[in-house]
Amino acid sequence: MWEAAVSVERRWTELPEARHAAVVGDYGSLLRVARTAARLTLSEAGERCGYSAATLSRIERGKQRLTDVTVLRRLAAAFDIPPELFGLTDDGATGSRQSRSTIGRLLGEGAYREVGDDPLRRRDVLGGLAGLVGSTFAADPEALAAPPSRVVTSLEDILLGNTVPPAGPVDAAQLRSALAHAWSDFRACRYARLSARLPQLVATATAHYETVADGRRTMAAATLTRTYHLATQVLIKLHEDAMAWSAMDRARQAAREADDPLLYAETARISAIVLRRTRHGQRAQQTLLSAAQSLDGCTKLTSPAEVAVYGRLLATAAYTSALADQRATAWELLNEADEAGRRSGAGGGFAGVDVALYRIGVARVLGDYGAAVEYARALRPEQLGNVERRARYWEDYALALHGRGAHREAYRALLCAERIAPQEVRYRPWAQQLTTALLSADRRQALPDLRGFATRIGVAR
Template sequence: MDPTRAAWESEEVRAAAEAGNYGAIVRAVRQATPLTLEELAKLCGYSISTLSRLERGKQRLRDVEVLRRLSIALQIPPHLLGLSDTASPSVHAPRPVARVNVNLAPDEETDPMRRRTLLAGLTGLAGASVLGTATPSLASANPVSALERALLDPPVKNATPVTIAQLRTSVAEAKSVFQLGRYTEAATQLPRLVSTALATRAENDDKPSANALLADAYTLASELTVKLDLKHLAWTTADRAMQAAHDSDDLLTQAAAHRAWAIVLRRTGHADAAQRLISSTIAALQPKLHRGPEHLSVYGTLLSTSAYTAAVDGDRDSARSLTAEAVEAATRLGSDANHRFTAFGPTGVGLYRISVARALGDYGTAIDVAKQIDPASIPLAERRARYWSDVAHAFHEWNKPEHSYRALLAAEQASRDEVRYRKPIQNITTSLLQHPTAHRMPGLQAFARRTGAVA
């Protein structure tokens, strides 16, 4: 496009305007600006999935308030979106109720068979919350702040190197703590682990192995800081993981670092770059799959991550095809496992299917997929907490607040840190507090305090 022309002056926009296709106008201007769906969502106050549906014509775009917000956010002349040039009075618009653009089976509240599946796992949690869950005690020194200082300050120079075998054990222990959903404990361990890994690399002759383990430590740090919503640290640690991994001779370590970097890219609005990186890594792994379950597990995890990235970007076709490939890889693996700490297998892919459906705005589908998984069969607390978090998010968007709250309590049961640190959980909790049915959710105020949603 000619840089001297406004984004809305393109032929594509003119054609869409003549056809009255407001969604196509928004998509064309957003991409020409350029803005990601995530960035536009922040500007206008709507969810990524809602904007994706609006752009693709899956949801009618005729609400005047929505059109006006998009017009302002993208600097589109109001008349192109069928609006008058007169500004509307400033009002606080109610949160739009999400629509489910799939054919739903009978509602779980009216179908007794469906009530005995997913909702059976939620029974009693609201009542239990009245008794209260003990508020986790805070350490005198905030481990998250300590981790931030350790990663941003120059490396500790008096760290003691260890053998490769000892370092491998320490890295594995830290990864296990993370998978147990104990993020505070992982944050406490990581500064010393990274310092030890750096000292070991400096002193050990086996540089490739030392670099691989240092990359694993940084990859874990990136995954943790993503959980904690520390974007600057996630970017920093993922970049360091990439550098160390490329100095190792381990393809799987490199693939894990690439995945961590791709997740950071996606979360910072660079979905296309993330997909290119994952695709090239998948292509490098494909000829090596005969080497065993570790390669297949890392390969399947990359496919799952790519499917979710496509879903977040509103690319429904790619999300579906990549999910199908991940399912095929899980079937080939044969059973759930935790090779290379991937937690990959049929259940693991099922968890991603929930996330993909939710990201696409198919909340009914997300719940249907969730009902096919027995949460008690998910062995890792971090994954079990993520399962319940996705279920809570889907029910929340589906305007079922009480179901959403019960799922949040289940997520807290799996991992207190999952609900204590995750921004989406806090946002849902804040919304529940404001819902007219809040009085029917016993213990909600106490839960909100435990999660930090309220002081």
């Protein structure tokens, strides 16, 4: 099989048109030869490399010149084009060779395995795990109560088209400022205000993208992608998985036009979270590992921001492996993410402290509650960069304590989460479900004012 693959490569690279295109620097024609040799349509090729079919068509026809080294490396990696044909040298040694071999091996093996080997048995086990979440918190808390309708209703308008488009032209600078403020709300866990802002924000970003001149379309696509990233993240938080799926799809479409490998990698990461939550775990893991491999191939991880995004992909893949009880794979990937975090420093908002936060979650979903508690005690929440991350810390810490049967300590952690992020506790199902479990365990009313707390966050007694 390997020999056959090599033979195919030699055939297309030795074609006269391929040789001529490489000699004269006609990289668009070279790309077309590589794509047709792989028997890919423009749409299929776009899925592989993260560009739209229209963009690839412009590149192949010479309407959009290929001069950026990062883009050339990205296309070379996506279509197995020898770098030297694009005038490149294989000099990218910044990335971790160990990480690359790990990802390649896991992709070859099929890194994600559902619990159990038999598909029918696997579905039964997964169904059983979903039913156990409320009492044990051993798995990712996905099957949870619906959030308050007043928070969700405004988010539905995003995808149902019930928002009023802006009158007149959109000011791009004002749009980016509004998006930055919305992301600030998300990081501060101000979900109610954010959900009220999102419909008009998405409508404005969409109108801007659809009406902007061709020369500024790429930037408009990037802004629209980040807007849908935010919408998807909010919908994930509120466990509105069907709407999150739709928002994810729109983010992917916009990201193809954005022509930004970092943006496309982050789109893949968020997409994988939605896939995982909708019981497509294997596809989620493949998406994460393929995105990490592609990002490495096209950028060579030469900047802190690139390494940071790479590390974030690996950390998310580690958590995904933990949910499938793939212990060795989960810790291996998290160790690789830790290495990336150290190399990136604080670049891109991902560093060793973020890996430490993932360690708590990975240990918890693996059922290693004692280890999760120890990891949590070793990390000071004030080290985490924003309220949303600190809320995640208290979530994992509280659930791990509950898993150990330390109900009083779990309640204290829940109160800490409410103190720093009241809407995280009021609107997120994990807190409501943990409160219900504590009420069931607290028959002697040993926890002070637990029932008052439950009433405050809307949990029926």
